[in-house]
Amino acid sequence: MKILVTVKRVVDFNIKIRVKTDRSGVETANVKMSMNPFDEVAVEQAVRLKEAGQASEVVAVSLGVAHCQDTIRTALAMGADRGILVQTDGAVEPLAVAKTLKALVDTEQPRLVILGKQAIDDDACQTGPMLAALLGWPQGTFVSKVTLTNGIVEVTREVDGGHERLELRLPCVLTTDLRLNEPRYASLPNIMKAKRKPIDMMTPESLGVAVEPRLLTLKVEEPVRRQAGVKVGSVAELVDKLRNEAKVIR
């Protein structure tokens, strides 16, 4: 069974985001970029299935600028077998990513596609469900546990107020919650080995997919700065401030 796993290059989660001065978006020049954290979990899951003898090949896919090869190399160092970069310089929205992945699924014929539940840059949470809809495949989103037996994938989903368990028939699409696993660090020997693993280069055009944006960003703004708190000396002072300054009690 072949697994396709998606890896998006995003601003590293430790970096404090800065908005561009013209408010057209977030600053990405000279900023540390890394694999989207949910995608690390997706790669880990795919590699674990391969190590358990339940998958034959893990293919890591990214869409974006040439530097996304670095993100694919990280997936290869974690244990993926080969990579595919669909290179495009402009912004790609979830629908365009889903259509591109659909085209790749048609040629690669994986039985399982694992994506992150959300990309931490656009926070869209759309690509996995859109891909499942385009393919007409069952989907398990926000999964925190996966077991695969005789072509049936049993997943536990993180839902409001608890856990939901679903059985899905292969082929299917999964999106990962952070609790699914703890991604491994790539060891130095594996980083070296990953340099020799192949990455196929493609373009959306070569796959017959139009990726032009359909959304127009009007303005990106930083959240309003929170005011510093104050320490109060007594309960009476607290009540006074709540009543007369914050005006949240009468």
Ligand code: AMP
């Ligand atoms: P989103 O729908 O944008 O929140 O993204 C959900 C997931 O789709 C991400 O965690 C990735 O696994 C995948 N994805 C989205 N955009 C890309 C991209 N440009 N390249 C690779 N994977 C992507």
